[in-house]
Amino acid sequence: MPPTLTIAKRELGSYFNSPIAYVVICLTQLLLGVLFFFVRNFWQVDKASLASLFELAPFGLCLLVIPVITMRLIAEEKSSGTLEMLITLPVRDWEVVLGKYLGALGLVAILLVSTLVYPLMMFVFPWKLGPIDFGPVWSGYLGLTLMSAAAVAVGLLVSAFTKSQVIAFFVTLVVNFFFVFMHWIGDHVAGPKLGLVLSYVGFQQHIANFARGLIDSRSVVYFASITVVSLMVAFRALESRKWR
Protein backbone atom coordinates (compact mmCIF):
# COMPACT_ATOMS: atom_id res chain seq x y z
CA MET A 1 0.00 0.00 0.00
CA PRO A 2 1.45 3.42 -0.89
CA PRO A 3 2.38 5.62 2.09
CA THR A 4 -0.42 8.09 1.27
CA LEU A 5 -3.07 5.41 1.67
CA THR A 6 -1.36 3.99 4.77
CA ILE A 7 -1.54 7.43 6.38
CA ALA A 8 -5.14 7.91 5.22
CA LYS A 9 -6.09 4.52 6.70
CA ARG A 10 -4.43 5.37 10.00
CA GLU A 11 -6.07 8.78 10.09
CA LEU A 12 -9.51 7.38 9.39
CA GLY A 13 -8.93 4.61 11.94
CA SER A 14 -7.91 7.15 14.57
CA TYR A 15 -11.33 8.84 14.30
CA PHE A 16 -12.97 5.52 15.04
CA ASN A 17 -10.49 4.71 17.84
CA SER A 18 -11.77 7.80 19.62
CA PRO A 19 -15.36 8.96 20.18
CA ILE A 20 -15.04 11.66 17.49
CA ALA A 21 -16.41 9.63 14.57
CA TYR A 22 -19.33 8.18 16.51
CA VAL A 23 -20.32 11.47 18.12
CA VAL A 24 -20.05 13.41 14.84
CA ILE A 25 -22.05 10.86 12.85
CA CYS A 26 -24.78 10.35 15.46
CA LEU A 27 -25.26 14.02 16.28
CA THR A 28 -25.26 15.03 12.63
CA GLN A 29 -27.92 12.45 11.84
CA LEU A 30 -30.03 13.60 14.74
CA LEU A 31 -29.63 17.30 14.00
CA LEU A 32 -30.24 16.87 10.31
CA GLY A 33 -33.34 14.79 10.99
CA VAL A 34 -34.79 17.39 13.36
CA LEU A 35 -34.03 20.28 11.03
CA PHE A 36 -35.19 18.50 7.90
CA PHE A 37 -38.45 17.06 9.20
CA PHE A 38 -39.56 19.58 11.78
CA VAL A 39 -37.87 22.94 11.31
CA ARG A 40 -38.19 22.92 7.51
CA ASN A 41 -41.54 21.11 7.67
CA PHE A 42 -40.83 18.35 5.17
CA TRP A 43 -44.35 16.97 5.65
CA GLN A 44 -46.02 20.20 4.62
CA VAL A 45 -43.96 20.78 1.50
CA ASP A 46 -45.97 18.02 -0.13
CA LYS A 47 -43.24 17.22 -2.58
CA ALA A 48 -40.78 14.32 -2.77
CA SER A 49 -37.70 16.50 -2.60
CA LEU A 50 -34.52 16.72 -0.59
CA ALA A 51 -33.82 20.32 -1.57
CA SER A 52 -34.03 21.57 1.99
CA LEU A 53 -31.54 18.92 3.12
CA PHE A 54 -28.98 20.24 0.66
CA GLU A 55 -29.79 23.75 1.77
CA LEU A 56 -29.17 22.97 5.43
CA ALA A 57 -26.29 20.51 5.22
CA PRO A 58 -23.55 23.04 4.27
CA PHE A 59 -24.12 24.96 7.52
CA GLY A 60 -23.71 21.90 9.71
CA LEU A 61 -20.82 20.54 7.72
CA CYS A 62 -18.82 23.75 7.38
CA LEU A 63 -19.53 25.31 10.74
CA LEU A 64 -19.31 22.30 12.99
CA VAL A 65 -18.45 18.92 11.51
CA ILE A 66 -15.48 19.84 9.34
CA PRO A 67 -13.75 22.16 11.85
CA VAL A 68 -14.03 19.37 14.47
CA ILE A 69 -12.66 16.76 12.08
CA THR A 70 -9.81 18.82 10.66
CA MET A 71 -8.59 20.72 13.72
CA ARG A 72 -6.41 17.85 14.85
CA LEU A 73 -4.96 16.80 11.52
CA ILE A 74 -1.54 18.44 11.70
CA ALA A 75 -1.89 20.64 14.80
CA GLU A 76 -2.13 17.59 17.08
CA GLU A 77 0.83 15.92 15.40
CA LYS A 78 2.87 19.05 15.93
CA SER A 79 1.95 19.50 19.58
CA SER A 80 2.44 15.83 20.49
CA GLY A 81 5.68 15.49 18.50
CA THR A 82 4.40 12.61 16.38
CA LEU A 83 4.93 14.70 13.26
CA GLU A 84 8.68 14.23 13.66
CA MET A 85 8.24 10.48 13.93
CA LEU A 86 5.94 10.44 10.89
CA ILE A 87 8.03 12.66 8.65
CA THR A 88 11.26 10.82 9.39
CA LEU A 89 9.70 7.65 7.97
CA PRO A 90 10.37 7.23 4.24
CA VAL A 91 7.55 9.49 3.13
CA ARG A 92 7.37 12.74 1.18
CA ASP A 93 5.78 15.79 2.74
CA TRP A 94 3.06 15.91 0.07
CA GLU A 95 2.20 12.28 0.82
CA VAL A 96 1.69 13.20 4.48
CA VAL A 97 -0.58 16.10 3.54
CA LEU A 98 -2.54 14.07 1.01
CA GLY A 99 -2.83 11.04 3.31
CA LYS A 100 -4.20 13.11 6.16
CA TYR A 101 -6.55 14.90 3.80
CA LEU A 102 -7.94 11.66 2.42
CA GLY A 103 -8.38 10.26 5.94
CA ALA A 104 -10.43 13.27 7.04
CA LEU A 105 -12.38 13.37 3.79
CA GLY A 106 -13.08 9.65 4.26
CA LEU A 107 -14.87 10.37 7.52
CA VAL A 108 -16.92 13.15 5.92
CA ALA A 109 -17.77 10.78 3.05
CA ILE A 110 -18.95 8.14 5.54
CA LEU A 111 -21.05 10.81 7.21
CA LEU A 112 -22.60 11.87 3.89
CA VAL A 113 -23.30 8.28 2.91
CA SER A 114 -24.97 7.72 6.27
CA THR A 115 -27.41 10.56 5.54
CA LEU A 116 -28.63 8.60 2.52
CA VAL A 117 -30.63 6.64 5.07
CA TYR A 118 -33.26 9.39 5.00
CA PRO A 119 -34.13 9.40 1.28
CA LEU A 120 -33.75 5.63 0.98
CA MET A 121 -36.07 4.89 3.90
CA MET A 122 -38.64 7.47 2.87
CA PHE A 123 -38.78 6.85 -0.84
CA VAL A 124 -37.46 3.34 -1.44
CA PHE A 125 -37.86 1.08 1.58
CA PRO A 126 -39.79 0.63 3.90
CA TRP A 127 -41.91 3.72 3.16
CA LYS A 128 -42.70 4.78 -0.32
CA LEU A 129 -43.87 8.33 0.17
CA GLY A 130 -43.95 9.11 -3.51
CA PRO A 131 -41.92 9.06 -6.66
CA ILE A 132 -38.65 10.86 -6.20
CA ASP A 133 -36.36 12.09 -8.93
CA PHE A 134 -33.02 10.68 -7.87
CA GLY A 135 -31.13 12.89 -10.36
CA PRO A 136 -31.06 15.97 -8.11
CA VAL A 137 -30.38 13.73 -5.11
CA TRP A 138 -27.24 12.29 -6.63
CA SER A 139 -26.07 15.64 -7.98
CA GLY A 140 -26.85 17.23 -4.59
CA TYR A 141 -24.68 14.64 -2.89
CA LEU A 142 -21.96 15.24 -5.47
CA GLY A 143 -22.15 18.96 -4.65
CA LEU A 144 -21.94 18.30 -0.91
CA THR A 145 -18.96 16.00 -1.48
CA LEU A 146 -17.14 18.60 -3.57
CA MET A 147 -17.91 21.32 -1.03
CA SER A 148 -16.73 19.07 1.80
CA ALA A 149 -13.54 18.33 -0.13
CA ALA A 150 -12.85 22.06 -0.33
CA ALA A 151 -13.79 22.76 3.31
CA VAL A 152 -11.66 19.85 4.58
CA ALA A 153 -8.71 21.14 2.56
CA VAL A 154 -9.19 24.58 4.13
CA GLY A 155 -9.31 22.97 7.58
CA LEU A 156 -6.14 21.00 6.88
CA LEU A 157 -4.42 24.15 5.70
CA VAL A 158 -5.32 25.99 8.91
CA SER A 159 -4.21 23.00 10.98
CA ALA A 160 -0.84 23.07 9.22
CA PHE A 161 -0.14 26.57 10.51
CA THR A 162 -0.68 26.03 14.23
CA LYS A 163 0.07 23.67 17.09
CA SER A 164 -3.19 24.49 18.82
CA GLN A 165 -6.29 22.50 17.95
CA VAL A 166 -8.50 25.18 19.49
CA ILE A 167 -7.03 27.85 17.22
CA ALA A 168 -7.32 25.50 14.24
CA PHE A 169 -11.00 24.89 15.06
CA PHE A 170 -11.95 28.55 15.38
CA VAL A 171 -9.98 29.77 12.38
CA THR A 172 -11.48 27.02 10.20
CA LEU A 173 -14.92 27.88 11.51
CA VAL A 174 -14.46 31.57 10.71
CA VAL A 175 -13.07 30.91 7.21
CA ASN A 176 -15.90 28.46 6.47
CA PHE A 177 -18.40 30.91 7.94
CA PHE A 178 -17.41 33.43 5.28
CA PHE A 179 -17.63 30.84 2.53
CA VAL A 180 -21.09 29.77 3.68
CA PHE A 181 -22.50 33.26 4.32
CA MET A 182 -20.76 35.03 1.46
CA HIS A 183 -23.93 35.05 -0.61
CA TRP A 184 -25.86 36.59 2.27
CA ILE A 185 -23.19 39.27 2.65
CA GLY A 186 -23.36 39.77 -1.10
CA ASP A 187 -27.15 40.14 -1.03
CA HIS A 188 -27.48 42.34 2.02
CA VAL A 189 -24.27 44.28 2.53
CA ALA A 190 -22.41 44.71 -0.75
CA GLY A 191 -23.64 46.54 -3.83
CA PRO A 192 -25.11 44.67 -6.82
CA LYS A 193 -21.82 44.16 -8.67
CA LEU A 194 -19.77 43.19 -5.64
CA GLY A 195 -22.75 41.15 -4.48
CA LEU A 196 -22.55 39.04 -7.61
CA VAL A 197 -18.87 38.42 -7.08
CA LEU A 198 -19.35 37.54 -3.41
CA SER A 199 -22.21 35.19 -4.24
CA TYR A 200 -19.98 33.43 -6.71
CA VAL A 201 -17.14 33.18 -4.18
CA GLY A 202 -19.43 31.66 -1.54
CA PHE A 203 -20.44 28.00 -1.35
CA GLN A 204 -24.24 28.38 -1.39
CA GLN A 205 -24.80 29.41 -4.99
CA HIS A 206 -22.78 26.44 -6.22
CA ILE A 207 -24.50 23.99 -3.88
CA ALA A 208 -27.89 25.32 -5.00
CA ASN A 209 -27.01 24.44 -8.59
CA PHE A 210 -26.13 20.89 -7.61
CA ALA A 211 -29.32 20.57 -5.52
CA ARG A 212 -31.36 21.50 -8.57
CA GLY A 213 -29.71 18.67 -10.49
CA LEU A 214 -27.38 20.95 -12.39
CA ILE A 215 -23.77 19.83 -12.51
CA ASP A 216 -22.11 23.05 -13.57
CA SER A 217 -18.49 22.62 -14.60
CA ARG A 218 -17.73 26.10 -13.16
CA SER A 219 -18.85 24.91 -9.74
CA VAL A 220 -16.77 21.76 -10.05
CA VAL A 221 -13.73 23.85 -11.00
CA TYR A 222 -14.50 26.28 -8.18
CA PHE A 223 -14.49 23.60 -5.46
CA ALA A 224 -11.54 21.78 -7.04
CA SER A 225 -9.54 25.02 -7.13
CA ILE A 226 -10.09 25.72 -3.43
CA THR A 227 -9.10 22.13 -2.65
CA VAL A 228 -5.92 22.10 -4.73
CA VAL A 229 -4.73 25.55 -3.65
CA SER A 230 -5.37 24.78 0.04
CA LEU A 231 -3.52 21.46 -0.18
CA MET A 232 -0.57 23.06 -1.95
CA VAL A 233 -0.30 25.82 0.66
CA ALA A 234 -0.62 23.21 3.44
CA PHE A 235 2.22 21.26 1.86
CA ARG A 236 4.38 24.39 1.75
CA ALA A 237 3.49 25.16 5.37
CA LEU A 238 4.60 21.69 6.41
CA GLU A 239 7.76 21.90 4.36
CA SER A 240 8.65 25.30 5.83
CA ARG A 241 9.63 23.63 9.14
CA LYS A 242 12.92 22.74 7.45
CA TRP A 243 13.93 26.31 6.79
CA ARG A 244 12.61 28.19 9.78
Added chain:
Amino acid sequence: MSTEVMIQAEGLTKEYGDYRALDDVSFEVNKGEVVGFLGPNGAGKSTTMRILTCYLAATRGTAKVAGIDVFDDPLEVRRKIGYLPQRAPLYQDMSVWEYLKFAADMRGLDDATFRVRMKKIVEICGLAQSLGKDIGTLSHGYRQRVGLGQALVHDPPILILDEPTSDLDPNEKAEVVKYIKQIGKDRTILLSTHNLGEVEQACARAIIVSKGRVVADGGLDDIRAKSGGARYIVVVDEKNALSGKAPTEAEVEAALKAVPRVQSLRDIPTDDRAHAFELVGGREDDLRAELYKLCVEKGWIALELRREAKALEDVFRDLTRGDELVSRGLAAEDADEDEDDEEDEESKD
Protein backbone atom coordinates in the same frame (compact mmCIF):
# COMPACT_ATOMS: atom_id res chain seq x y z
CA MET B 1 35.77 -3.24 12.52
CA SER B 2 35.33 -1.73 9.10
CA THR B 3 36.19 1.94 8.69
CA GLU B 4 33.34 2.60 6.28
CA VAL B 5 31.86 5.94 7.26
CA MET B 6 28.12 5.57 7.92
CA ILE B 7 27.34 9.03 9.27
CA GLN B 8 29.24 12.08 8.18
CA ALA B 9 28.55 15.68 9.15
CA GLU B 10 30.66 18.41 7.66
CA GLY B 11 30.44 22.02 8.76
CA LEU B 12 26.79 21.74 9.77
CA THR B 13 25.39 25.09 10.78
CA LYS B 14 21.79 25.78 11.70
CA GLU B 15 20.50 29.26 12.40
CA TYR B 16 17.07 30.22 13.71
CA GLY B 17 17.01 33.92 12.93
CA ASP B 18 19.86 35.42 14.93
CA TYR B 19 20.26 32.34 17.09
CA ARG B 20 22.86 29.84 15.95
CA ALA B 21 21.87 26.39 17.20
CA LEU B 22 24.70 24.60 15.39
CA ASP B 23 28.00 26.14 14.51
CA ASP B 24 30.21 24.29 12.06
CA VAL B 25 29.63 20.81 13.46
CA SER B 26 31.73 18.09 11.85
CA PHE B 27 32.13 14.45 12.82
CA GLU B 28 32.10 10.95 11.42
CA VAL B 29 30.69 7.68 12.71
CA ASN B 30 32.13 4.49 11.29
CA LYS B 31 30.32 1.27 10.57
CA GLY B 32 29.65 -0.79 13.69
CA GLU B 33 30.39 2.01 16.15
CA VAL B 34 28.09 2.94 19.02
CA VAL B 35 28.82 6.60 19.57
CA GLY B 36 27.52 8.70 22.45
CA PHE B 37 26.41 12.17 21.37
CA LEU B 38 26.74 14.18 24.54
CA GLY B 39 25.87 17.67 25.53
CA PRO B 40 23.78 19.68 27.93
CA ASN B 41 20.22 20.71 27.08
CA GLY B 42 20.19 23.14 24.18
CA ALA B 43 23.68 22.20 23.00
CA GLY B 44 22.44 21.19 19.54
CA LYS B 45 22.14 17.41 19.84
CA SER B 46 18.54 17.13 18.68
CA THR B 47 19.05 19.70 15.93
CA THR B 48 21.95 17.66 14.58
CA MET B 49 19.87 14.50 14.69
CA ARG B 50 16.94 16.18 12.98
CA ILE B 51 19.23 17.27 10.18
CA LEU B 52 20.66 13.77 9.85
CA THR B 53 17.15 12.32 9.66
CA CYS B 54 16.08 14.95 7.09
CA TYR B 55 13.47 16.53 9.36
CA LEU B 56 15.29 19.87 9.25
CA ALA B 57 17.60 21.40 6.69
CA ALA B 58 20.94 22.87 7.70
CA THR B 59 21.64 26.51 6.97
CA ARG B 60 25.13 25.52 5.82
CA GLY B 61 27.21 22.39 5.60
CA THR B 62 26.59 18.87 4.35
CA ALA B 63 25.63 15.57 5.89
CA LYS B 64 25.73 12.04 4.55
CA VAL B 65 24.14 8.92 5.95
CA ALA B 66 25.29 5.60 4.52
CA GLY B 67 27.06 7.62 1.85
CA ILE B 68 23.84 9.36 0.74
CA ASP B 69 23.52 13.11 0.99
CA VAL B 70 20.60 14.00 3.28
CA PHE B 71 19.70 16.97 1.13
CA ASP B 72 19.82 15.15 -2.20
CA ASP B 73 17.95 11.96 -1.38
CA PRO B 74 16.15 12.23 1.96
CA LEU B 75 13.84 9.31 1.21
CA GLU B 76 16.71 6.88 0.71
CA VAL B 77 18.42 8.18 3.87
CA ARG B 78 15.26 7.54 5.86
CA ARG B 79 15.09 4.01 4.52
CA LYS B 80 18.57 3.35 5.88
CA ILE B 81 17.96 4.66 9.37
CA GLY B 82 15.86 3.84 12.37
CA TYR B 83 15.11 6.99 14.35
CA LEU B 84 13.75 7.41 17.83
CA PRO B 85 13.03 11.08 18.56
CA GLN B 86 13.21 12.51 22.05
CA ARG B 87 10.44 11.26 24.38
CA ALA B 88 9.26 8.68 21.84
CA PRO B 89 6.21 10.48 20.47
CA LEU B 90 3.74 7.76 19.43
CA TYR B 91 0.10 7.61 18.40
CA GLN B 92 -1.57 6.93 21.71
CA ASP B 93 -4.86 5.76 20.22
CA MET B 94 -3.20 2.76 18.54
CA SER B 95 -2.26 -0.54 20.08
CA VAL B 96 1.42 -1.53 20.09
CA TRP B 97 0.84 -4.07 17.31
CA GLU B 98 -1.14 -1.59 15.20
CA TYR B 99 1.54 1.03 15.59
CA LEU B 100 4.40 -1.27 14.65
CA LYS B 101 2.34 -2.55 11.69
CA PHE B 102 1.78 1.05 10.63
CA ALA B 103 5.54 1.73 10.78
CA ALA B 104 6.18 -1.46 8.79
CA ASP B 105 3.56 -0.52 6.16
CA MET B 106 5.09 2.91 5.82
CA ARG B 107 8.42 1.23 5.18
CA GLY B 108 6.89 -1.08 2.60
CA LEU B 109 7.40 -4.34 4.53
CA ASP B 110 5.14 -7.19 3.48
CA ASP B 111 3.17 -9.15 6.06
CA ALA B 112 5.50 -12.16 6.15
CA THR B 113 8.62 -10.02 6.68
CA PHE B 114 6.81 -7.97 9.31
CA ARG B 115 5.92 -11.07 11.29
CA VAL B 116 9.49 -12.37 11.14
CA ARG B 117 10.82 -8.97 12.26
CA MET B 118 8.23 -8.76 15.04
CA LYS B 119 9.52 -11.95 16.62
CA LYS B 120 12.95 -10.40 16.94
CA ILE B 121 11.64 -7.01 18.08
CA VAL B 122 9.42 -8.53 20.73
CA GLU B 123 12.41 -10.46 22.03
CA ILE B 124 14.84 -7.53 21.99
CA CYS B 125 12.48 -4.87 23.30
CA GLY B 126 10.51 -7.06 25.70
CA LEU B 127 7.10 -6.28 24.21
CA ALA B 128 5.46 -9.70 24.41
CA GLN B 129 3.04 -8.69 27.17
CA SER B 130 2.01 -5.39 25.68
CA LEU B 131 1.39 -6.04 21.99
CA GLY B 132 -2.39 -5.76 22.34
CA LYS B 133 -2.37 -2.81 24.71
CA ASP B 134 -3.14 0.76 23.71
CA ILE B 135 0.02 2.87 23.68
CA GLY B 136 -1.80 5.52 25.72
CA THR B 137 -2.04 3.09 28.64
CA LEU B 138 1.65 2.15 28.68
CA SER B 139 4.26 3.51 31.07
CA HIS B 140 6.90 5.82 29.67
CA GLY B 141 9.44 3.03 29.72
CA TYR B 142 7.26 0.78 27.62
CA ARG B 143 6.59 3.60 25.18
CA GLN B 144 10.34 3.98 24.75
CA ARG B 145 10.50 0.27 24.00
CA VAL B 146 7.77 0.65 21.38
CA GLY B 147 9.64 3.62 19.92
CA LEU B 148 12.77 1.53 19.78
CA GLY B 149 10.74 -1.26 18.19
CA GLN B 150 9.51 0.99 15.38
CA ALA B 151 13.08 2.14 14.79
CA LEU B 152 14.12 -1.49 14.39
CA VAL B 153 11.15 -2.76 12.42
CA HIS B 154 12.93 -2.65 9.05
CA ASP B 155 16.23 -3.91 10.46
CA PRO B 156 18.16 -0.72 9.62
CA PRO B 157 21.94 -0.63 9.50
CA ILE B 158 21.97 2.75 11.27
CA LEU B 159 20.12 3.84 14.40
CA ILE B 160 19.79 7.42 15.58
CA LEU B 161 18.42 7.59 19.10
CA ASP B 162 17.67 10.93 20.70
CA GLU B 163 17.76 10.68 24.47
CA PRO B 164 16.11 7.27 24.59
CA THR B 165 16.31 7.13 28.38
CA SER B 166 15.04 10.57 29.29
CA ASP B 167 12.26 10.54 31.91
CA LEU B 168 12.76 6.87 32.71
CA ASP B 169 13.23 5.47 36.18
CA PRO B 170 16.60 3.82 36.94
CA ASN B 171 15.34 0.30 36.23
CA GLU B 172 13.85 1.32 32.92
CA LYS B 173 17.05 3.19 32.02
CA ALA B 174 19.11 0.12 32.71
CA GLU B 175 16.78 -1.94 30.54
CA VAL B 176 16.94 0.47 27.61
CA VAL B 177 20.73 0.67 27.84
CA LYS B 178 20.80 -3.11 27.82
CA TYR B 179 18.73 -3.17 24.61
CA ILE B 180 20.98 -0.59 23.00
CA LYS B 181 24.05 -2.64 23.81
CA GLN B 182 22.34 -5.69 22.41
CA ILE B 183 21.21 -4.11 19.15
CA GLY B 184 24.49 -2.22 18.82
CA LYS B 185 26.40 -5.44 18.23
CA ASP B 186 25.66 -5.38 14.53
CA ARG B 187 24.64 -1.78 13.85
CA THR B 188 25.94 1.74 13.75
CA ILE B 189 24.32 3.77 16.51
CA LEU B 190 24.41 7.46 17.30
CA LEU B 191 23.04 7.82 20.80
CA SER B 192 22.21 11.26 22.13
CA THR B 193 22.06 11.66 25.88
CA HIS B 194 23.22 13.74 28.80
CA ASN B 195 23.44 10.70 30.99
CA LEU B 196 27.14 9.91 31.10
CA GLY B 197 26.70 6.60 32.82
CA GLU B 198 24.84 5.30 29.79
CA VAL B 199 27.62 6.39 27.50
CA GLU B 200 30.20 4.64 29.65
CA GLN B 201 28.10 1.48 29.55
CA ALA B 202 27.05 1.41 25.92
CA CYS B 203 29.60 3.38 23.91
CA ALA B 204 33.28 3.16 23.16
CA ARG B 205 33.39 6.62 21.67
CA ALA B 206 31.76 9.95 22.41
CA ILE B 207 31.22 13.27 20.71
CA ILE B 208 30.61 16.15 23.10
CA VAL B 209 28.80 19.24 21.85
CA SER B 210 28.45 22.51 23.65
CA LYS B 211 26.79 25.69 22.43
CA GLY B 212 26.37 24.16 19.00
CA ARG B 213 30.02 23.19 18.58
CA VAL B 214 31.87 19.90 18.89
CA VAL B 215 34.21 20.31 21.86
CA ALA B 216 35.50 16.74 22.09
CA ASP B 217 35.43 13.71 19.83
CA GLY B 218 37.19 10.41 20.49
CA GLY B 219 37.41 7.24 22.56
CA LEU B 220 36.18 7.63 26.13
CA ASP B 221 39.68 7.17 27.54
CA ASP B 222 41.09 9.74 25.12
CA ILE B 223 38.44 12.24 26.12
CA ARG B 224 39.10 11.65 29.79
CA ALA B 225 42.82 11.98 29.22
CA LYS B 226 42.45 15.24 27.32
CA SER B 227 40.88 17.03 30.22
CA GLY B 228 42.47 17.58 33.62
CA GLY B 229 44.64 15.27 35.69
CA ALA B 230 44.34 11.99 37.54
CA ARG B 231 42.42 11.68 40.79
CA TYR B 232 43.60 9.86 43.92
CA ILE B 233 41.53 8.73 46.82
CA VAL B 234 43.36 8.40 50.14
CA VAL B 235 41.55 7.08 53.23
CA VAL B 236 43.46 7.00 56.54
CA ASP B 237 42.32 5.35 59.78
CA GLU B 238 41.27 7.99 62.28
CA LYS B 239 41.36 5.87 65.43
CA ASN B 240 44.50 3.80 65.05
CA ALA B 241 48.07 4.17 63.83
CA LEU B 242 50.98 1.82 63.19
CA SER B 243 53.11 3.89 65.57
CA GLY B 244 52.38 6.85 67.81
CA LYS B 245 49.11 8.72 68.01
CA ALA B 246 46.30 8.44 65.49
CA PRO B 247 46.45 11.40 63.07
CA THR B 248 44.07 14.33 63.13
CA GLU B 249 42.32 15.47 59.97
CA ALA B 250 44.40 18.65 59.82
CA GLU B 251 47.66 16.69 60.04
CA VAL B 252 46.66 14.37 57.21
CA GLU B 253 45.50 17.25 55.07
CA ALA B 254 48.66 19.26 55.60
CA ALA B 255 50.90 16.30 54.87
CA LEU B 256 49.01 15.35 51.68
CA LYS B 257 49.08 18.94 50.46
CA ALA B 258 52.83 18.98 50.89
CA VAL B 259 53.32 16.05 48.51
CA PRO B 260 54.98 17.40 45.34
CA ARG B 261 52.81 17.75 42.20
CA VAL B 262 49.50 17.61 44.09
CA GLN B 263 47.37 20.17 42.29
CA SER B 264 44.32 20.24 44.53
CA LEU B 265 42.91 18.53 47.56
CA ARG B 266 39.48 18.19 49.16
CA ASP B 267 38.03 16.06 51.89
CA ILE B 268 35.28 13.71 50.91
CA PRO B 269 32.47 12.41 53.10
CA THR B 270 33.12 9.16 54.94
CA ASP B 271 32.19 7.57 58.24
CA ASP B 272 33.72 8.77 61.53
CA ARG B 273 36.45 6.11 61.56
CA ALA B 274 38.54 7.58 58.77
CA HIS B 275 39.86 10.75 57.13
CA ALA B 276 39.18 10.63 53.40
CA PHE B 277 40.64 12.97 50.78
CA GLU B 278 40.51 13.34 47.05
CA LEU B 279 43.67 14.66 45.39
CA VAL B 280 44.22 15.73 41.83
CA GLY B 281 47.64 15.21 40.32
CA GLY B 282 49.21 15.72 36.90
CA ARG B 283 47.91 13.53 34.07
CA GLU B 284 51.33 12.06 33.39
CA ASP B 285 52.30 11.57 37.04
CA ASP B 286 51.65 8.62 39.28
CA LEU B 287 51.66 9.75 42.92
CA ARG B 288 50.66 6.44 44.47
CA ALA B 289 54.20 5.48 45.52
CA GLU B 290 54.80 8.83 47.22
CA LEU B 291 51.45 8.71 48.97
CA TYR B 292 52.16 5.20 50.18
CA LYS B 293 55.60 6.20 51.47
CA LEU B 294 54.05 9.17 53.27
CA CYS B 295 51.62 6.91 55.09
CA VAL B 296 54.40 4.54 56.10
CA GLU B 297 56.69 7.35 57.29
CA LYS B 298 53.91 8.92 59.37
CA GLY B 299 52.85 5.55 60.75
CA TRP B 300 49.26 5.95 59.41
CA ILE B 301 47.07 3.03 58.52
CA ALA B 302 46.01 3.55 54.90
CA LEU B 303 42.57 1.97 54.54
CA GLU B 304 42.38 2.87 50.89
CA LEU B 305 44.73 4.29 48.29
CA ARG B 306 43.75 4.32 44.64
CA ARG B 307 44.23 6.26 41.42
CA GLU B 308 41.22 7.01 39.22
CA ALA B 309 41.09 8.31 35.73
CA LYS B 310 39.08 11.48 35.65
CA ALA B 311 35.42 10.55 35.37
CA LEU B 312 33.64 11.31 32.12
CA GLU B 313 31.26 13.37 34.18
CA ASP B 314 34.06 15.70 35.25
CA VAL B 315 35.26 16.03 31.68
CA PHE B 316 31.75 16.76 30.53
CA ARG B 317 31.36 19.44 33.18
CA ASP B 318 34.68 21.02 32.24
CA LEU B 319 33.88 21.08 28.56
CA THR B 320 30.29 22.28 28.77
CA ARG B 321 30.58 24.58 31.75
CA GLY B 322 29.80 27.75 29.78
CA ASP B 323 26.38 26.44 28.68
CA GLU B 324 25.06 26.20 32.20
CA LEU B 325 26.31 29.65 33.11
CA VAL B 326 24.73 31.17 30.03
CA SER B 327 21.48 29.38 30.90
CA ARG B 328 21.61 30.98 34.32
CA GLY B 329 22.14 34.41 32.78
CA LEU B 330 25.82 34.63 33.70
CA ALA B 331 28.55 35.67 31.31
CA ALA B 332 30.59 32.82 29.84
CA GLU B 333 33.81 34.35 31.17
CA ASP B 334 32.41 33.91 34.69
CA ALA B 335 33.19 30.24 34.23
CA ASP B 336 36.86 30.88 34.84
CA GLU B 337 36.13 33.08 37.83
CA ASP B 338 33.88 30.42 39.30
CA GLU B 339 36.56 27.85 38.78
CA ASP B 340 39.16 30.10 40.44
CA ASP B 341 36.80 30.66 43.34
CA GLU B 342 36.40 26.96 43.81
CA GLU B 343 40.12 26.45 43.77
CA ASP B 344 40.58 29.27 46.28
CA GLU B 345 38.01 27.67 48.51
CA GLU B 346 39.80 24.36 48.22
CA SER B 347 43.17 25.85 49.07
CA LYS B 348 41.64 27.73 52.02
CA ASP B 349 40.35 24.40 53.33
